[in-house]
Amino acid sequence: MQPDAKIKAYDPQKVLAPGSTIGILGGGQLGRMLALAGRAMGYRFVTLEPTPDAPCAQVADEQLEAAYDDVEAARRLAELSDVITYEFENVDANVTALLMQESYVPQGSTLLYTTQHRLREKRAIEATGVKVAPYAEIGSVDELRAAVARFGTPCVLKTATGGYDGKGQWVIRSEEEIAEAYETLSQARTELVLEQFIRFTKEISVIAARSPRGEVKVFPAAENVHVNNILHLSFAPARVDADVLERAEAIAKMIAEGLDVIGLIAVELFLTEDGELFVNELAPRPHNSGHYTMEACRTSQFEQHVRAICNLPLGDPALMQPVVMVNVLGEHVQPLLDWIVQPQSEHVAGVTAKLHLYGKHEAKEGRKMGHVNLLANTHEDAIRWIEASHIWDAN
Numbered sequence: 001m002q003p004d005a006k007i008k009a010y011d012p013q014k015v016l017a018p019g020s021t022i023g024i025l026g027g028g029q030l031g032r033m034l035a036l037a038g039r040a041m042g043y044r045f046v047t048l049e050p051t052p053d054a055p056c057a058q059v060a061d062e063q064l065e066a067a068y069d070d071v072e073a074a075r076r077l078a079e080l081s082d083v084i085t086y087e088f089e090n091v092d093a094n095v096t097a098l099l100m101q102e103s104y105v106p107q108g109s110t111l112l113y114t115t116q117h118r119l120r121e122k123r124a125i126e127a128t129g130v131k132v133a134p135y136a137e138i139g140s141v142d143e144l145r146a147a148v149a150r151f152g153t154p155c156v157l158k159t160a161t162g163g164y165d166g167k168g169q170w171v172i173r174s175e176e177e178i179a180e181a182y183e184t185l186s187q188a189r190t191e192l193v194l195e196q197f198i199r200f201t202k203e204i205s206v207i208a209a210r211s212p213r214g215e216v217k218v219f220p221a222a223e224n225v226h227v228n229n230i231l232h233l234s235f236a237p238a239r240v241d242a243d244v245l246e247r248a249e250a251i252a253k254m255i256a257e258g259l260d261v262i263g264l265i266a267v268e269l270f271l272t273e274d275g276e277l278f279v280n281e282l283a284p285r286p287h288n289s290g291h292y293t294m295e296a297c298r299t300s301q302f303e304q305h306v307r308a309i310c311n312l313p314l315g316d317p318a319l320m321q322p323v324v325m326v327n328v329l330g331e332h333v334q335p336l337l338d339w340i341v342q343p344q345s346e347h348v349a350g351v352t353a354k355l356h357l358y359g360k361h362e363a364k365e366g367r368k369m370g371h372v373n374l375l376a377n378t379h380e381d382a383i384r385w386i387e388a389s390h391i392w393d394a395n
Helices: 029-042 069-081 093-102 110-115 119-127 141-151 175-188 244-258 302-310 332-342 379-389
Strands: 021-025 044-048 062-064 083-086 136-137 157-158 169-172 192-196 200-210 216-218 221-227 230-236 264-271 277-282 323-331 354-357 366-376
Touching: 021 069, 021 110, 021 302, 029 044, 029 302, 044 069, 062 069, 062 221, 069 093, 083 302, 093 354, 110 119, 119 136, 119 277, 136 141, 141 157, 141 175, 141 192, 157 175, 169 175, 175 192, 200 244, 200 302, 216 244, 244 264, 244 277, 264 302, 277 354, 323 332, 323 379, 332 366, 332 379
Parallel strands: 021 044, 021 083, 044 062
Antiparallel strands: 136 192, 157 169, 157 192, 200 216, 200 221, 200 264, 221 230, 230 323, 264 277, 323 366, 354 366
């Protein structure tokens, strides 16, 4: 169901003061860190999440243990909450509509509807005046052949919905792969989109916040390094020229205003060798690449999101010192715990390591279990800490 973008889901005059209850649809690590930040400000939290003792539930006041599409549970969430937010994009449309009728959801459903679908998202980004990689909607294997001929190889075929951390994608490197790529991804029963491959030199991301009163604040751009399609490192500030930082942050502001964002919007970008910036994806929520803000910025992304949805004045997002965020996957947890309790771990090049574990019960290989923020005088010092630990040597 397509929402009416002309109807404002938020009230520019409505302020939710500390003491109010924030409902979170979803109970993962993003909800957990959001609740931890909000509790320090005096807010209460209730989460709707099917997994027992979920990461967010461990720090919230209450968990409604139910499926995301459980209408009665959603109605109960609305009763308990003064304002509702979400920690992931794949929110059931019927539940979103119900929550908007029975509670206050300032983020609305329009942005969700847009970012849940790659083709809608790309068209919306273009409408703000920002560039995306050349793309084509694919409805048949013949259309795919024609588009591959136009873009050349390599190029990337993606499902329009679903998919994360590299899932739902196929990098087509030769004409011989076209039929198999189409047959495999078309099994998802959703539209497909082919993107021209952008030969980028850096992947960077910028997180912007916007409140119902129209205030916008932008966090410093981070440079991201992925391993096996999962974020491994984020460097802040991004190791790029000052003019690139300014343009990237300006793009995030344009998108936040152009898409009428309330709360956070994470903007992932590719930087090419000749200095062009293309938007790759959007995420209307706190983002893995923004975890560095928790200690390195005057205001964290999580506190900023609470401020934004509650219509408080936004905090100062300024970066106080260089930082490197490194993700902790299942295979890293025990080696990290063994290392971080050793006296030498805090004395490598004067680096201060801030550990965040998410409270997940099973440390599966490749599963995001936590992260470490490495505060240092230089990025090089932080990298020396990582190398000295030998925890991420396989990466």
